[in-house]
Amino acid sequence: MISKLKLQKLINEPEDDYHDFKEKWYTTGTDNSEKSEILKDIFSFTNTVHNEDCFLIFGIEDKTHKVVGVENDPNRYNTQQITDWLRKLPIEPNIPNVKIQTIKLEEHQIDVMIIKNTDNVPVFLSNICKGKGYGKHPIFPGQIFTRIKDTNTAIDSTARYSQVEELFKKKLGLNQTIKKRFEKALSDFKYWEYYEHIEEIGIQNSIDPDYRIVFVDIEDTNKRADSFSLSQIDVGTSWGLAKLEYKNNTIEEISVVHLDGGRFTAVVPDIGSLGGSVGENLYYNYYLLDSFKFLLENLINNMAVSISPDNGSLISFAKSIVVYSNSNQKMDVENYLGNKMDKIKKIIEPQKNTLEHYKRKLEFELPKNSLELSDTAIKAMINEVEVGKYIKSILKSNLLYSTSVPEVWR
Helix, strand or coil: CHHHHHHHHCCCCCCCEEEEECCCCCCCCCCCCCHHHHHHHHHHHHHHCCCCCEEEEEEEEECCCCECCCCCCCCCCCCCHHHHHCCCCEEEEECEEEEEEEECCCCEEEEEECCCCCCCCCCCCCCCCCCCCCCCCCCCCCCCCEECCCCEECCCCCHHHHHHHHHHHHHHHCCCCCCHHHHHHCCHHHHHHEECCCCEEEEEECCCCCEEEEEEECCCCCCCCHHHHHHCCCCCCEEEEEEEEECCCEEEEEEEEEECCCCEEEEEEEEEEEEECCCCCCEEEEEEECCCHHHHHHHHCCCCCCCCCHHHHHHHHHHCCEEEHHHHHHHHHHHHHHCCCHHHHHHHHCHHHHHHHHHHHHHHCCCCCHHHCCCHHHHHHHHHHHHHHHHHHHHHHCCCCCCCCCHHHC
């Protein structure tokens, strides 16, 4: 979505390859070429080489940037209508992801068509579209439109070879940093293979073997259990590192933990906190959806190899770990719940029998000198579990989970 503040900022800027102004909507019900025009504009903004969303802004005079509104425009589309229309068209490789948002500005309604960024480019038609609204300038199969600064490819033309080449670089991630390319590679589960050598174990990309993840054990840690291990049959833990390597250069090092007696490996979550007073904070575990950590965690869970959890183990592990869409959502949730500390403390306060249950479980698995066996440590771990569950219930009840978050983590 776009904020009112960002919309006002765009209105004060000249058109470019991120946004364009329209005084009114396209008259798509007529016999002229307006359907071709709207499709050309959507394709042009989808086929941009940058990696940001784009905006078609309706209700703004093109030259003066005066706010005129579209509240009386009979040709307005909503998200469902534009999506239904696009789905009926022979678009390759996928239909653009388009949303319509209405924002009130200067007593007028402004419609913003948000064209979501994708690396699945270029998009084009596989067959010609015929019928009302396509007029004398139909879009032909294979015709590629793009946008350079404030100019779209003409409707009777197609993008130059050099422009198409840049789009394929975007598709392959070749216009991004190594870290961004690694992120993209991690998202394609089917292209990773697990291996075990005498020297190491790891995961390697089958399409481009220069991408690989090497797992290294850490022997000098004294931590024997953690809040996220309490849900497993065997609460004991051992620890390691996942080294994300490209051409033998380490791009990122991520802490991992071997859970349930070493039966599966998980990425160690980050620690979040509610409250601000020293000694009064409540802690919990979380991932950010777009982080290296969660991408690696998701990859491990989808590989069905020896380091992957079975479904039951994954459900148990995930039930107290929050997955945020981004850091802004995390900050908003923590600020909101930080004002409800007294209520949350009452909700999460463990019962005596709960403390005794986990104490027995930990004593059975851990050496007698383990720090995790103290009543204070056990209560702290249980609190982390319960705070995570509480936050997840808030996100779920308020429909704040992104559709990109896998179901098991919601």
